[in-house]
Amino acid sequence: MKHVIRAAVDENAAALLKLSHDIHANPELGFEERKAVAWQTELLAKNGFTIEHPYCSIETAYKATRKGIGVGPRVALLAEYDALKGVGHGCGHNIIASAAVGAALGIARLMENLVGEISVIGTPAEEGGGGKILLVDRGAFNEVDCAIMMHPSTKNIIGRGGLAAVSVEAEFFGKASHSAAPERGINALTAVIQFFTGIDVLRQTWPATAKINGIITAGGQASNIIPEYAAANFTVRAKTRKALLGMVEDLQKIAAAATLTTGAENKLTVDLVYAERYSNKALGEAFKANMEFLGEQMGYPSPDEILGSSDIGNVSLVTPAIHEYLSIAAESVNSHSDAFRAAAASPRGDEVVIKAAKGMAMTAFDFLTNASLRQAVADEFRQIAATQ
Known part of the structure:
Protein backbone atom coordinates (compact mmCIF):
# COMPACT_ATOMS: atom_id res chain seq x y z
CA MET A 1 0.00 0.00 0.00
CA GLY A 162 7.98 25.26 20.90
CA LEU A 163 7.57 28.16 23.31
CA ALA A 164 4.37 29.99 24.08
CA ALA A 165 4.48 33.51 22.65
CA VAL A 166 2.45 36.68 22.37
CA SER A 167 2.88 40.18 20.98
CA VAL A 168 2.08 43.04 23.35
CA GLU A 169 1.74 46.71 22.42
CA ALA A 170 2.17 49.28 25.19
CA GLU A 171 0.82 52.77 24.50
CA PHE A 172 1.09 55.80 26.76
CA PHE A 173 -0.88 59.03 26.44
CA GLY A 174 0.42 62.23 28.01
CA LYS A 175 0.18 65.97 27.34
CA ALA A 176 2.28 67.99 24.91
CA SER A 177 4.22 71.04 26.01
CA HIS A 178 7.18 73.06 24.81
CA SER A 179 10.41 71.81 26.38
CA ALA A 180 10.99 75.27 27.83
CA ALA A 181 8.12 74.46 30.21
CA PRO A 182 8.19 70.67 30.66
CA GLU A 183 6.25 70.93 33.91
CA ARG A 184 3.16 71.87 31.88
CA GLY A 185 3.23 68.60 29.98
CA ILE A 186 3.03 64.87 30.71
CA ASN A 187 5.86 63.00 29.05
CA ALA A 188 4.56 59.81 27.41
CA LEU A 189 8.08 58.82 26.34
CA THR A 190 9.23 58.88 29.95
CA ALA A 191 6.43 56.43 30.70
CA VAL A 192 7.66 54.10 27.95
CA ILE A 193 11.20 54.31 29.34
CA GLN A 194 9.83 53.51 32.80
CA PHE A 195 8.03 50.54 31.27
CA PHE A 196 11.32 49.18 29.89
CA THR A 197 13.00 49.78 33.24
CA GLY A 198 10.22 47.92 35.03
CA ILE A 199 10.69 44.94 32.74
CA ASP A 200 14.38 44.84 33.60
CA VAL A 201 13.50 44.95 37.31
CA LEU A 202 11.11 42.00 37.04
CA ARG A 203 13.18 40.00 34.56
CA GLN A 204 15.08 38.34 37.42
CA THR A 205 11.79 37.00 38.85
CA TRP A 206 10.83 35.17 35.65
CA PRO A 207 12.02 31.65 34.75
CA ALA A 208 15.21 31.31 32.72
CA THR A 209 13.10 30.08 29.77
CA ALA A 210 11.18 33.38 29.69
CA LYS A 211 12.17 35.84 26.99
CA ILE A 212 11.02 39.36 26.21
CA ASN A 213 12.28 41.75 23.55
CA GLY A 214 10.87 45.15 22.66
CA ILE A 215 11.28 48.20 20.48
CA ILE A 216 9.99 51.77 20.78
CA THR A 217 7.63 52.36 17.87
CA ALA A 218 6.68 55.96 18.71
CA GLY A 219 8.61 58.42 20.85
CA GLY A 220 7.69 61.93 19.88
CA GLN A 221 8.05 64.25 16.89
CA ALA A 222 10.65 66.79 17.96
CA SER A 223 13.20 67.07 20.76
CA ASN A 224 11.85 70.44 21.90
CA ILE A 225 8.31 69.12 22.44
CA ILE A 226 7.26 66.94 25.37
CA PRO A 227 5.83 63.80 23.67
CA GLU A 228 2.11 63.39 24.25
CA TYR A 229 2.14 59.90 22.75
CA ALA A 230 4.67 57.09 22.87
CA ALA A 231 4.43 53.36 22.23
CA ALA A 232 6.46 50.17 22.25
CA ASN A 233 5.94 46.67 20.93
CA PHE A 234 7.15 43.51 22.66
CA THR A 235 7.45 39.83 21.83
CA VAL A 236 7.02 37.76 24.99
CA ARG A 237 7.90 34.06 25.18
CA ALA A 238 7.62 31.47 27.94
CA LYS A 239 7.77 27.71 28.34
CA THR A 240 4.01 27.39 28.73
CA ARG A 241 0.92 29.44 28.03
CA LYS A 242 0.21 29.56 31.78
CA ALA A 243 3.64 31.07 32.48
CA LEU A 244 3.21 33.47 29.57
CA LEU A 245 -0.10 34.79 30.90
CA GLY A 246 1.60 35.34 34.26
CA MET A 247 4.19 37.52 32.53
CA VAL A 248 1.42 39.48 30.79
CA GLU A 249 -0.13 40.17 34.21
CA ASP A 250 3.25 41.48 35.34
CA LEU A 251 3.42 43.76 32.28
CA GLN A 252 0.03 45.20 33.21
CA LYS A 253 1.36 45.98 36.71
CA ILE A 254 4.47 47.60 35.21
CA ALA A 255 2.31 49.75 32.96
CA ALA A 256 0.20 50.81 35.94
CA ALA A 257 3.36 51.74 37.84
CA ALA A 258 4.63 53.81 34.90
CA THR A 259 1.29 55.60 34.83
CA LEU A 260 1.47 56.27 38.56
CA THR A 261 4.96 57.78 38.40
CA THR A 262 4.55 59.86 35.22
CA GLY A 263 0.85 60.71 35.07
CA ALA A 264 0.51 59.32 31.53
CA GLU A 265 -2.42 57.02 30.80
CA ASN A 266 -1.65 53.58 29.42
CA LYS A 267 -3.22 51.01 27.11
CA LEU A 268 -1.89 47.47 26.72
CA THR A 269 -3.03 45.46 23.69
CA VAL A 270 -2.37 41.72 23.92
CA ASP A 271 -2.55 39.77 20.64
CA LEU A 272 -3.55 36.13 20.16
CA VAL A 273 -1.53 33.80 22.38
CA TYR A 274 0.56 31.19 20.59
CA ALA A 275 0.59 28.16 22.90
CA GLU A 276 3.55 25.91 23.61
Whole structure:
Protein backbone atom coordinates (compact mmCIF):
# COMPACT_ATOMS: atom_id res chain seq x y z
CA MET A 1 0.00 0.00 0.00
CA LYS A 2 2.86 2.39 0.72
CA HIS A 3 4.29 1.70 -2.71
CA VAL A 4 0.91 2.79 -4.10
CA ILE A 5 1.25 6.03 -2.11
CA ARG A 6 4.75 6.62 -3.49
CA ALA A 7 3.58 6.04 -7.03
CA ALA A 8 0.60 8.38 -6.61
CA VAL A 9 2.81 11.20 -5.34
CA ASP A 10 5.31 10.63 -8.14
CA GLU A 11 2.50 10.81 -10.72
CA ASN A 12 1.57 14.23 -9.35
CA ALA A 13 5.15 15.45 -8.84
CA ALA A 14 5.09 17.94 -11.71
CA ALA A 15 1.87 19.53 -10.48
CA LEU A 16 3.15 19.65 -6.89
CA LEU A 17 6.42 21.31 -7.82
CA LYS A 18 4.58 23.81 -10.01
CA LEU A 19 2.36 24.58 -7.01
CA SER A 20 5.42 25.08 -4.79
CA HIS A 21 7.17 27.36 -7.28
CA ASP A 22 4.01 29.35 -8.07
CA ILE A 23 3.43 30.06 -4.37
CA HIS A 24 7.12 30.90 -3.94
CA ALA A 25 7.09 33.33 -6.88
CA ASN A 26 3.90 35.04 -5.69
CA PRO A 27 4.41 35.71 -1.96
CA GLU A 28 1.26 36.78 -0.11
CA LEU A 29 1.09 38.03 3.46
CA GLY A 30 -1.15 36.56 6.14
CA PHE A 31 -4.89 36.58 5.39
CA GLU A 32 -4.12 37.77 1.84
CA GLU A 33 -3.12 34.35 0.40
CA ARG A 34 -5.83 34.22 -2.27
CA LYS A 35 -3.70 32.91 -5.12
CA ALA A 36 -2.11 30.21 -2.97
CA VAL A 37 -5.51 28.99 -1.78
CA ALA A 38 -6.95 28.99 -5.29
CA TRP A 39 -4.06 26.91 -6.65
CA GLN A 40 -4.24 24.37 -3.81
CA THR A 41 -8.00 23.92 -3.84
CA GLU A 42 -8.11 23.64 -7.63
CA LEU A 43 -5.60 20.78 -7.59
CA LEU A 44 -7.39 19.02 -4.74
CA ALA A 45 -10.82 19.42 -6.33
CA LYS A 46 -9.52 17.89 -9.58
CA ASN A 47 -8.56 14.84 -7.55
CA GLY A 48 -11.93 14.25 -5.95
CA PHE A 49 -11.69 16.27 -2.75
CA THR A 50 -14.72 18.16 -1.46
CA ILE A 51 -13.74 21.79 -0.84
CA GLU A 52 -14.99 24.11 1.91
CA HIS A 53 -13.80 27.64 1.19
CA PRO A 54 -13.85 29.99 2.98
CA TYR A 55 -13.53 27.83 6.06
CA CYS A 56 -14.62 28.85 9.56
CA SER A 57 -15.45 32.29 8.14
CA ILE A 58 -11.79 32.93 7.28
CA GLU A 59 -11.40 33.99 3.66
CA THR A 60 -8.03 32.36 3.08
CA ALA A 61 -8.61 29.19 5.09
CA TYR A 62 -9.96 26.05 3.47
CA LYS A 63 -10.75 22.41 4.13
CA ALA A 64 -10.51 19.70 1.46
CA THR A 65 -11.96 16.31 2.41
CA ARG A 66 -11.87 12.81 0.98
CA LYS A 67 -13.93 10.18 2.79
CA GLY A 68 -13.25 6.45 2.90
CA ILE A 69 -15.70 3.55 2.87
CA GLY A 70 -17.08 4.13 6.36
CA VAL A 71 -16.89 6.17 9.55
CA GLY A 72 -13.46 5.92 11.15
CA PRO A 73 -10.33 7.84 12.12
CA ARG A 74 -10.00 11.39 10.81
CA VAL A 75 -6.58 12.69 9.81
CA ALA A 76 -5.86 16.34 8.98
CA LEU A 77 -2.85 17.38 6.91
CA LEU A 78 -2.01 21.02 7.62
CA ALA A 79 -0.91 23.50 4.97
CA GLU A 80 0.72 26.88 5.55
CA TYR A 81 1.29 29.33 2.70
CA ASP A 82 1.76 32.87 4.01
CA ALA A 83 4.95 34.78 3.26
CA LEU A 84 7.13 37.15 5.26
CA LYS A 85 6.98 40.89 4.71
CA GLY A 86 10.05 41.98 2.79
CA VAL A 87 11.50 38.47 2.57
CA GLY A 88 8.88 36.47 0.72
CA HIS A 89 8.98 32.73 1.39
CA GLY A 90 12.02 32.90 3.64
CA CYS A 91 10.34 30.38 5.93
CA GLY A 92 9.52 27.91 3.15
CA HIS A 93 5.76 27.81 3.54
CA ASN A 94 5.45 27.07 -0.16
CA ILE A 95 6.99 23.68 0.64
CA ILE A 96 4.60 23.09 3.55
CA ALA A 97 1.53 23.73 1.40
CA SER A 98 2.72 21.65 -1.54
CA ALA A 99 3.77 18.74 0.67
CA ALA A 100 0.40 18.71 2.44
CA VAL A 101 -1.48 18.71 -0.85
CA GLY A 102 0.87 16.02 -2.16
CA ALA A 103 0.30 13.84 0.89
CA ALA A 104 -3.44 14.12 0.36
CA LEU A 105 -3.10 13.09 -3.29
CA GLY A 106 -0.85 10.23 -2.23
CA ILE A 107 -3.31 8.64 0.16
CA ALA A 108 -6.41 9.55 -1.86
CA ARG A 109 -5.63 6.61 -4.14
CA LEU A 110 -6.33 4.26 -1.22
CA MET A 111 -9.36 5.90 0.40
CA GLU A 112 -11.89 3.79 -1.49
CA ASN A 113 -10.50 0.83 0.46
CA LEU A 114 -9.95 2.52 3.83
CA VAL A 115 -12.24 3.33 6.72
CA GLY A 116 -11.94 6.93 7.83
CA GLU A 117 -11.36 10.37 6.41
CA ILE A 118 -8.45 12.43 5.16
CA SER A 119 -8.49 16.21 4.91
CA VAL A 120 -6.21 19.09 4.13
CA ILE A 121 -6.82 22.11 6.33
CA GLY A 122 -5.37 25.28 4.86
CA THR A 123 -4.18 27.47 7.72
CA PRO A 124 -3.38 31.10 6.82
CA ALA A 125 -1.27 33.70 8.58
CA GLU A 126 1.07 31.60 10.69
CA GLU A 127 3.58 34.47 10.65
CA GLY A 128 2.01 36.59 13.35
CA GLY A 129 -1.66 36.35 12.41
CA GLY A 130 -2.42 33.18 14.35
CA GLY A 131 -4.58 31.54 11.69
CA LYS A 132 -4.56 28.19 13.48
CA ILE A 133 -5.54 29.88 16.74
CA LEU A 134 -8.66 31.26 15.07
CA LEU A 135 -9.40 27.87 13.52
CA VAL A 136 -9.00 26.14 16.89
CA ASP A 137 -11.30 28.65 18.57
CA ARG A 138 -13.92 28.15 15.83
CA GLY A 139 -13.95 24.37 16.17
CA ALA A 140 -11.97 23.36 13.07
CA PHE A 141 -10.17 20.59 14.95
CA ASN A 142 -13.04 19.34 17.11
CA GLU A 143 -13.59 16.34 14.84
CA VAL A 144 -9.96 15.64 13.96
CA ASP A 145 -8.18 12.65 15.53
CA CYS A 146 -4.67 13.78 14.62
CA ALA A 147 -2.97 16.60 12.71
CA ILE A 148 0.16 16.12 10.62
CA MET A 149 2.46 18.73 9.11
CA MET A 150 6.12 19.32 8.31
CA HIS A 151 8.37 22.35 8.15
CA PRO A 152 11.50 22.96 6.07
CA SER A 153 14.58 23.47 8.21
CA THR A 154 18.35 23.02 8.29
CA LYS A 155 18.10 19.69 10.14
CA ASN A 156 16.09 16.47 9.91
CA ILE A 157 14.49 16.17 13.35
CA ILE A 158 11.27 15.06 15.01
CA GLY A 159 9.79 15.95 18.38
CA ARG A 160 10.93 19.57 18.56
CA GLY A 161 8.81 21.58 20.96
CA GLY A 162 7.98 25.26 20.90
CA LEU A 163 7.57 28.16 23.31
CA ALA A 164 4.37 29.99 24.08
CA ALA A 165 4.48 33.51 22.65
CA VAL A 166 2.45 36.68 22.37
CA SER A 167 2.88 40.18 20.98
CA VAL A 168 2.08 43.04 23.35
CA GLU A 169 1.74 46.71 22.42
CA ALA A 170 2.17 49.28 25.19
CA GLU A 171 0.82 52.77 24.50
CA PHE A 172 1.09 55.80 26.76
CA PHE A 173 -0.88 59.03 26.44
CA GLY A 174 0.42 62.23 28.01
CA LYS A 175 0.18 65.97 27.34
CA ALA A 176 2.28 67.99 24.91
CA SER A 177 4.22 71.04 26.01
CA HIS A 178 7.18 73.06 24.81
CA SER A 179 10.41 71.81 26.38
CA ALA A 180 10.99 75.27 27.83
CA ALA A 181 8.12 74.46 30.21
CA PRO A 182 8.19 70.67 30.66
CA GLU A 183 6.25 70.93 33.91
CA ARG A 184 3.16 71.87 31.88
CA GLY A 185 3.23 68.60 29.98
CA ILE A 186 3.03 64.87 30.71
CA ASN A 187 5.86 63.00 29.05
CA ALA A 188 4.56 59.81 27.41
CA LEU A 189 8.08 58.82 26.34
CA THR A 190 9.23 58.88 29.95
CA ALA A 191 6.43 56.43 30.70
CA VAL A 192 7.66 54.10 27.95
CA ILE A 193 11.20 54.31 29.34
CA GLN A 194 9.83 53.51 32.80
CA PHE A 195 8.03 50.54 31.27
CA PHE A 196 11.32 49.18 29.89
CA THR A 197 13.00 49.78 33.24
CA GLY A 198 10.22 47.92 35.03
CA ILE A 199 10.69 44.94 32.74
CA ASP A 200 14.38 44.84 33.60
CA VAL A 201 13.50 44.95 37.31
CA LEU A 202 11.11 42.00 37.04
CA ARG A 203 13.18 40.00 34.56
CA GLN A 204 15.08 38.34 37.42
CA THR A 205 11.79 37.00 38.85
CA TRP A 206 10.83 35.17 35.65
CA PRO A 207 12.02 31.65 34.75
CA ALA A 208 15.21 31.31 32.72
CA THR A 209 13.10 30.08 29.77
CA ALA A 210 11.18 33.38 29.69
CA LYS A 211 12.17 35.84 26.99
CA ILE A 212 11.02 39.36 26.21
CA ASN A 213 12.28 41.75 23.55
CA GLY A 214 10.87 45.15 22.66
CA ILE A 215 11.28 48.20 20.48
CA ILE A 216 9.99 51.77 20.78
CA THR A 217 7.63 52.36 17.87
CA ALA A 218 6.68 55.96 18.71
CA GLY A 219 8.61 58.42 20.85
CA GLY A 220 7.69 61.93 19.88
CA GLN A 221 8.05 64.25 16.89
CA ALA A 222 10.65 66.79 17.96
CA SER A 223 13.20 67.07 20.76
CA ASN A 224 11.85 70.44 21.90
CA ILE A 225 8.31 69.12 22.44
CA ILE A 226 7.26 66.94 25.37
CA PRO A 227 5.83 63.80 23.67
CA GLU A 228 2.11 63.39 24.25
CA TYR A 229 2.14 59.90 22.75
CA ALA A 230 4.67 57.09 22.87
CA ALA A 231 4.43 53.36 22.23
CA ALA A 232 6.46 50.17 22.25
CA ASN A 233 5.94 46.67 20.93
CA PHE A 234 7.15 43.51 22.66
CA THR A 235 7.45 39.83 21.83
CA VAL A 236 7.02 37.76 24.99
CA ARG A 237 7.90 34.06 25.18
CA ALA A 238 7.62 31.47 27.94
CA LYS A 239 7.77 27.71 28.34
CA THR A 240 4.01 27.39 28.73
CA ARG A 241 0.92 29.44 28.03
CA LYS A 242 0.21 29.56 31.78
CA ALA A 243 3.64 31.07 32.48
CA LEU A 244 3.21 33.47 29.57
CA LEU A 245 -0.10 34.79 30.90
CA GLY A 246 1.60 35.34 34.26
CA MET A 247 4.19 37.52 32.53
CA VAL A 248 1.42 39.48 30.79
CA GLU A 249 -0.13 40.17 34.21
CA ASP A 250 3.25 41.48 35.34
CA LEU A 251 3.42 43.76 32.28
CA GLN A 252 0.03 45.20 33.21
CA LYS A 253 1.36 45.98 36.71
CA ILE A 254 4.47 47.60 35.21
CA ALA A 255 2.31 49.75 32.96
CA ALA A 256 0.20 50.81 35.94
CA ALA A 257 3.36 51.74 37.84
CA ALA A 258 4.63 53.81 34.90
CA THR A 259 1.29 55.60 34.83
CA LEU A 260 1.47 56.27 38.56
CA THR A 261 4.96 57.78 38.40
CA THR A 262 4.55 59.86 35.22
CA GLY A 263 0.85 60.71 35.07
CA ALA A 264 0.51 59.32 31.53
CA GLU A 265 -2.42 57.02 30.80
CA ASN A 266 -1.65 53.58 29.42
CA LYS A 267 -3.22 51.01 27.11
CA LEU A 268 -1.89 47.47 26.72
CA THR A 269 -3.03 45.46 23.69
CA VAL A 270 -2.37 41.72 23.92
CA ASP A 271 -2.55 39.77 20.64
CA LEU A 272 -3.55 36.13 20.16
CA VAL A 273 -1.53 33.80 22.38
CA TYR A 274 0.56 31.19 20.59
CA ALA A 275 0.59 28.16 22.90
CA GLU A 276 3.55 25.91 23.61
CA ARG A 277 3.89 22.88 21.34
CA TYR A 278 3.46 19.26 22.36
CA SER A 279 4.77 17.08 19.55
CA ASN A 280 3.12 13.64 19.77
CA LYS A 281 6.00 11.17 20.13
CA ALA A 282 4.12 8.08 18.98
CA LEU A 283 2.96 9.78 15.78
CA GLY A 284 6.40 11.34 15.30
CA GLU A 285 8.10 7.96 15.48
CA ALA A 286 5.78 6.67 12.76
CA PHE A 287 6.78 9.65 10.58
CA LYS A 288 10.46 9.03 11.38
CA ALA A 289 10.23 5.40 10.26
CA ASN A 290 8.51 6.40 7.03
CA MET A 291 11.07 9.10 6.22
CA GLU A 292 13.92 6.69 6.87
CA PHE A 293 12.22 4.21 4.54
CA LEU A 294 12.39 7.02 1.97
CA GLY A 295 16.10 7.56 2.59
CA GLU A 296 16.04 10.50 5.02
CA GLN A 297 17.81 9.87 8.33
CA MET A 298 15.93 11.59 11.14
CA GLY A 299 17.25 12.74 14.49
CA TYR A 300 16.00 14.40 17.66
CA PRO A 301 16.45 17.94 18.99
CA SER A 302 19.44 18.55 21.22
CA PRO A 303 18.82 19.33 24.91
CA ASP A 304 19.83 22.96 24.30
CA GLU A 305 17.80 23.29 21.08
CA ILE A 306 16.75 26.89 20.40
CA LEU A 307 12.94 26.92 20.30
CA GLY A 308 10.68 29.24 18.38
CA SER A 309 6.92 29.61 18.44
CA SER A 310 4.12 28.62 16.08
CA ASP A 311 0.35 28.39 16.19
CA ILE A 312 0.62 24.61 15.70
CA GLY A 313 1.06 24.68 19.48
CA ASN A 314 -2.60 25.65 19.89
CA VAL A 315 -3.57 22.71 17.68
CA SER A 316 -1.46 20.34 19.80
CA LEU A 317 -3.56 21.26 22.84
CA VAL A 318 -6.82 20.08 21.23
CA THR A 319 -5.71 17.08 19.14
CA PRO A 320 -2.54 14.97 18.77
CA ALA A 321 -0.20 16.78 16.37
CA ILE A 322 3.25 16.62 14.82
CA HIS A 323 5.27 19.39 13.19
CA GLU A 324 8.43 17.66 12.01
CA TYR A 325 11.46 19.14 10.24
CA LEU A 326 13.26 18.30 7.01
CA SER A 327 16.47 20.00 5.92
CA ILE A 328 16.59 22.11 2.77
CA ALA A 329 19.75 24.10 3.57
CA ALA A 330 23.00 23.96 5.53
CA GLU A 331 22.83 24.58 9.28
CA SER A 332 24.65 27.88 8.79
CA VAL A 333 21.64 29.29 6.90
CA ASN A 334 19.20 31.27 9.03
CA SER A 335 15.47 30.93 8.61
CA HIS A 336 13.56 34.09 7.58
CA SER A 337 16.48 35.04 5.33
CA ASP A 338 17.11 35.56 1.63
CA ALA A 339 19.28 32.44 1.60
CA PHE A 340 16.52 30.30 3.08
CA ARG A 341 14.05 31.77 0.59
CA ALA A 342 16.33 30.64 -2.23
CA ALA A 343 16.59 27.17 -0.69
CA ALA A 344 12.79 26.90 -0.62
CA ALA A 345 12.78 26.82 -4.44
CA SER A 346 16.02 24.89 -4.90
CA PRO A 347 16.44 21.31 -6.18
CA ARG A 348 16.73 20.15 -2.55
CA GLY A 349 13.60 22.10 -1.67
CA ASP A 350 11.78 20.33 -4.50
CA GLU A 351 13.07 16.96 -3.30
CA VAL A 352 11.69 17.68 0.18
CA VAL A 353 8.26 18.56 -1.24
CA ILE A 354 8.00 15.09 -2.79
CA LYS A 355 9.58 13.14 0.06
CA ALA A 356 7.57 14.96 2.73
CA ALA A 357 4.36 14.32 0.78
CA LYS A 358 5.14 10.61 0.71
CA GLY A 359 6.19 10.45 4.36
CA MET A 360 3.12 12.30 5.64
CA ALA A 361 0.79 10.22 3.47
CA MET A 362 2.38 7.03 4.78
CA THR A 363 2.04 8.28 8.35
CA ALA A 364 -1.62 9.08 7.74
CA PHE A 365 -2.05 5.56 6.33
CA ASP A 366 -0.42 4.11 9.47
CA PHE A 367 -2.84 6.05 11.66
CA LEU A 368 -5.89 5.03 9.66
CA THR A 369 -5.00 1.34 9.60
CA ASN A 370 -3.09 0.65 12.85
CA ALA A 371 -5.31 0.53 15.94
CA SER A 372 -2.30 0.10 18.25
CA LEU A 373 -0.74 3.29 16.91
CA ARG A 374 -3.99 5.20 17.33
CA GLN A 375 -4.22 4.00 20.94
CA ALA A 376 -0.64 5.05 21.71
CA VAL A 377 -1.21 8.46 20.11
CA ALA A 378 -4.46 8.98 22.06
CA ASP A 379 -2.98 7.81 25.39
CA GLU A 380 -0.06 10.21 25.06
CA PHE A 381 -2.38 13.09 24.18
CA ARG A 382 -4.62 12.40 27.18
CA GLN A 383 -1.60 12.60 29.49
CA ILE A 384 -0.69 16.02 28.08
CA ALA A 385 -4.29 17.25 28.22
CA ALA A 386 -4.52 16.24 31.90
CA THR A 387 -1.74 18.72 32.75
CA GLN A 388 -3.42 21.71 31.14
